[in-house]
Amino acid sequence: MTALSITDLHKRYKGGFHALKGIDLRVEEGDFFALLGPNGAGKSTAIGIICSLVNKTSGKVSVFGDDLDTDPIAVKRHIGLVPQEYNFNHWEPVAEILVNQAGYQGIPRALAWRRTEKLLRQLKLWDKRTVMARNLSGGMKRRLMIARALVHKPRLLILDEPTAGVDIEIRLSMWKFLRQLNEQGTTIILTTHYLEEAENLCRNIAIIHHGKIVEQSSMNILLARLHQQSFELNLQQALDAAPRLEGFQVSLRDATTLEVTVKHGQGLTDLFCRLAESKLEVLSMRNKQNRLEQLFLELTSGDGEQQ
């Protein structure tokens, strides 16, 4: 079943700014979907429309078959939103925020408290249940927003930069939590500026730029389109000059760091064979640039004439 279907969606703001120029998007049930784009591309506007926070100018939006225009109540029942900005009442205790959200979703109070306890324990916030939200750390606030979005067990979870400003440890634990959630059947749409996050978590991807979808495919197909990748290799021994490795473009970054460009179709085994022939011992290697980041920059580079 299609979890989210968007057809020819337009948004023109009062000042005349055309934020969305007829986007079409389909997200299948159970998907972990990345919606990426540079700042101001239209991601948050699109999410705002799906979640009834922004009025669309024209177009159709349906969630699990329910149309936003004809049955907004049903659409809202399907969706859980983790917005970019903290949007809870900072003067309310943590548990009350979740219980109230459950109440808005029509969940009886006793059940809401049970779900609140379960979620706060899962997201390691149970000890903070009586603390005013304003006193939480940044990471805790992010987790609180995830818990709040899940309290009514939505079928579609939309995460708008959920890990912004969060330290790496918490980010990794949030990734684990989101993967589990997706495995249990929740469809997830993620926007993020951390492209390694999208690459790690998402199976399908759409890139929005200047209010248009410029790419929509599976992550694997998209990454396979990379023409070349650059790797940085840390060597055991120091070198004076870059070695000649047949078929590869090589440069010396410093005495013990080589930068090697591997073209599409060339295998890493080949590279290591050449290195072994040259008697170079590699201690470690890493992608010079995140793969998705390279593609993202290719797809979204260029002037802003379309604005």
Next chain:
Amino acid sequence: MRRDIYWIPFKTIVIKEFLRFIRIWPQTILPPAITMTLYFVIFGQLIGERIGKMDGFDYVDFIVPGLVLMSVITNSYANVVASFYQAKFMHHVEEILISPVPNWIILAGYVSGGVARGMLVGVVVTGISMLFTNLSIHSYTIALGVFFLTSVLFSLTGFINAVYANSFDDISIVPTFVLTPLTYLGGVFYSIHLLPEFWQTVSLANPILYMVNAFRYGLLGVSDIHLGVAFLIIVAFIAALTTASLYLLRKGVGLKS
């Protein structure tokens, strides 16, 4: 009525609103109690004794209905305007907007919160007035009816103000420049029969005059205004303000871009 989409969200908003103003009772309940005590002492006891009788009642007894209603008006209004604007300002109104809550439930929930605070403050102030007067209530039905309807009316006014407000300054403009003058000129401290004929006619354009007089009738059994007209005007205002509020919510004015 579908319990899950109507009753539970409504109850949730009301409980949230109730807990909000109870949690900050030194800012919400205590100040009107202190202010009204001062009014009773100064205008009722000290100055009132020199004024003598008005419409056949001791002056302190005459001003009780107006002062109680003034507290109800101010607090119902303040509760909704502050709470809803804060929800807009801090964006937690989005919690409700993304949820399957019909607009009329959102409005009913916030208005009920305003009514709860207005009524609670009204009861506190009435209790304080008992320390200074020997009131016997003429008609509980009329007194409570006006009490409730006035509270609803000014909760709705507060809601509309919050929808349009873009800053905290905007939520103090109406109370300062509209509500306070209208309340003071609405017959709280005097009978309009004391005014020259021209100003009596002008006073009839002030909606608060009808509420104060209807409430005074409920408490003392006297009014400058015909009771039926007073109720009609209050109900007409409530109907107009409810329609306007629902329209604003449907359009998302001040809430959605």
